[in-house]
Amino acid sequence: MGSQITLADVAERAGVSLATASRVVNGSERVVGKRFRERVLAAAAELGYTANAFAQAVARGRSDVVGLVVADIQDPYFSVIAAAALTVVEPHGELMLGTTLHRPEQELRYVTTMRARQVRGIVLVGSRTTDTGHTKRLAEAIAEFVSGGGRVAVIGQDKLGADTVLPQNRSGARELASALTGLGHRSFAVLGGPKNLLTARDRVDGFVDGLAKRGRRAEVVVHSEFVRDGGYRAMNELLDRPRRPGCVFAVNDVMAIGAMAAARDRGLRVPEDIAIAGFDDIPSLRDLAPTLTTVRLPLEEMGRKAASLVLDDAREGGRKRVVRIKGEVVLRDSTRR
C-alpha cells in the first residue's frame, strides 16, 4: 500500500486537470471530449489505476456498499436470499457479507464493523432470539447507524425497529398442520429447533395450534440445532422412543432433510413408514427422493425486497415498513398416504 496510483497521477500522465480526469473516470454529467477522454483512459490503463472507493465514498457523501448478515451461507435458505439480494444491490454497488454461524452476538459485531466501514445499508437475515438483552443492544446499534444516515432492513421478526420482511411462520405452520390432518395423518411429532429461536418457536406454536383446531396434538417436541445435523440428531432421539409417530414436522427444510436421512438409516421408508414435512421450500427439495412436503416461502422475493428496502429513498414519514410474507403449503410425496 506504499504508493497507490491516484487520480492525480492519471491526470498528470494524461496532461489534463484533475477535474477532467475525474469526469472521465466517473462518467459525470459533464461530457468530456473524445480526445481527452481517450487520453485519460489510456493513462489510467497504463498506470493500472483503480479509484479509491473509500475516498469516493467520502467525496460523494455516500457509499455504494451494502452489508448482508446471514447465519450460514451453506444453508440454502440463506444462500437463496443472499443471491437474490445481490441481484438488487449489484447494479448500484457491492455487497459485503457477514456470517454469524448461528451465534447471534456476532450480529452486533457485524453491525458495528460494517458501520465503521461506511456501508450504505445493512440487511440482517435471521431469526430473533429470546435473548432480550441482545435484541436491545442490537436495536440500539441499528438506531445509531440509522440516525447517521444508514439504512437497515431485517428478514425475521419485527423486533429491531427497522424495516422488516416478516415471514408468517405461525400461520404457515398452522395451515400445514391443517393440511396434514386433512390428508388423514393422526399422530404427530415436531422437531422443534432451538428453544431460544423465535422462528423455530413460532413454527412449533403455529403447528401445535393448527393441530389443536383439528382436535389433534403433537405427542412429542424434540429440540435441536436449526441445521441438517440437528434434524438428524433430533429424529434419532425421536425414533429411540417407544412410540413412533405417523407424521413428523421439522421446523425447517434442512432439518427435515437430516430427519429423512435418519429415518433411512434405520430402515424406515418415507412416507410409507413415517411421513415428514419441512418449512421454507429451499430449491433442492424438488430433486429430493421422496420430494418433501413443506411451507413455501418466496425466498428470492424476500431477498430482493429486503435489499430494496435498504436502497429505496422512499421511507414515507420516517415510519418503518413491515412487509408480511405469507407461507404456502406445498404437499409433496413425503407426506403421501
Place this chain on the structure above:
DNA sequence: ATCATATCCACATGTCACGA
C-alpha cells in the same frame, strides 16, 4: 494535561475564465 484548531487523505463538483 487538556482543548481547540489545522492539516491531510483522494476525490467530486460547481464557478468562472479562457482559447479556438
Place this chain on the structure above:
DNA sequence: TCGTGACATGTGGATATGAT
C-alpha cells in the same frame, strides 16, 4: 458556443500541531 483548465470548496474522520 463549446470544451477545457484553474481554482475553490466540501466530504468524515484521523492525526498533528498549537494554544491555554
